[in-house]
Each structure stands twice: as C-alpha cells, then as structure tokens.
Amino acid sequence: MTDRYHHGDLRRALIEAAVEALGETGPSALSLRAVAKRAGVSHAAPAHHFGDKAGLLTAVATEGFERLADALDRAWRTTGDFYAVGAAYVRFAIDNRPYFETMFRPELLHPDDPDLQRAEARSRAGLYRGAGDPPADGGYNPTALAAWSLVHGFAELLLAGNFPQAVADDPDAAFRAVATVTRFEVE
DSSP: OOOOOOSSOHHHHHHHHHHHHHHHHOSTTOOHHHHHHHHTSOTTHHHHHHSSHHHHHHHHHHHHHHHHHHHHHHHHHHHOOHHHHHHHHHHHHHHTHHHHHHHTOGGGSOTTOHHHHHHHHHHHHHHHTTTOOOOTTSOOOHHHHHHHHHHHHHHHHHHTTOSOHHHHHOHHHHHHHHHHHHTOOOO
C-alpha cells in the first residue's frame, strides 16, 4: 500500500487515483482494489464511498462531463464560434483521455445517476450552442446531432491513432478543415 492519502478529502483522492489508473488501464480493466492501493487506503474505501466500480466510474464520468462543459463554455465565451466549440471538444478528448474514455461507456456507469444526468445535459447544451435548440416535442435537432457525431467521431478516430501523422500533429487545424467541409447550417 502506498502512503498517499493523508486525512483530507478521501472521495477526491479516490477519484484522482481512479483517473490515474484509467490512464493506464482504461475503464473496463479498472479495479477498486488497484484504486485503493494507488490512493494508499484500505481496499474497502472505494466501495464505501462509491458502492461499486460503476459508482466510481460514474463519479469520474460526471466530473469529466463537468470539465467538458466548462471547456465548451469557455470556447463559446471566448470566440462565439460554433467551430471553436467543436475544436474545444476534440482538444478536451486529447487532454483528458481517461475522462473521455469513461464518459461515453454507459454500460460501465450508473446512467440513472442524477448528477451524471445533469453534467451530461450541461455538456450537451454547451456543444449544441449555436446549432439551435432541440425541438420541444422531445425530438432531436439534426444539426446538433451531426455536430456531435462529427466531433466525437473525429476525437475517437484521433485517439485510436487512425489518422495520418499530419492530423495528430495539428488536430485543431485538421478538425477545423473537416468541420468547414461539412458546412453546417447553424442558426
């Protein structure tokens, strides 16, 4: 057992240890025991705070969606540009890979968690800003859905190493070029 945790915010320490471990193993292979060891606490501590692995991953995903929403809001406030928000999404995926790879794995999470649902809705609103609101009847906005599909697909392909090196060298410029080709009609 390591000697990392020193009487502070144990919940925070466990989430940080989980994010570190996720960077090495990915969400499917994460173990509560490994997180506890990394945090320097008893093996029962993660279960006490989060219930199970899905609870811990839900906390990580919730924090990830909040961070993503902050990044998208910052991009919008700074530029007011729909494409800059998309580039911020891609940049978030690159810079926050352990979060990103956990956030979109509903089979590993507690999808009915109210904090997770609020954080997801906030990040979705940040991404869709500039694409128009969803219809009041509960349907979907095709422009917003296309935008999310584009940025998420681009980010996933980039992280998996499927693009030429020139894209990996300057993903922001490559994303803008791809997004411009799509010519989204935004309101």
